[in-house]
Amino acid sequence: MAEELEVKLVSPNRFYPTRRAHQAALVVEYASPEKAPVYHDRLYASIWEDQRDIEDPEVLAELAADLSVPPGLIERVVSNDELWPAVLSSMERAHEWGATGTPSWVIDNKLLVPGLQDDAFFDRVIERLTAIKMSEQNPE
16 A cells, blocks of 8 residues: 555564654644644654654654754653653543544544545545535524
8 A cells, every 4th residue: 555655664673652752743743833744754754664763852853853843842851751641631532532543533523434444435424524514504
């Protein structure tokens, strides 16, 4: 599938935990929100292309070095687990929705779609939700 999507994917020799990477991503999302997608792409590449240790505070900071994140912030936050409660809260909300794995999609704050789905499936879901919303707005 990676080849079909033209995404580079190298099976890692070792899977690292993501506890610190999740916290680093939150730092970037707060400190430099417009650059968060860039950081997420770099995290992906670190795991699936370069096989870097995404639990290493220095690696996580290096990935954000040019993204308007104050120097030393990522290392401090991830070394002290300062945002771990926020990550746990996000996970709890996901579990409340019924998300138990990735990918999981929440559409219009009404519907959880688990797993990988094709575009046609999402087109049908969006059409159906749009019809429901229209009928709620214009009851006959």
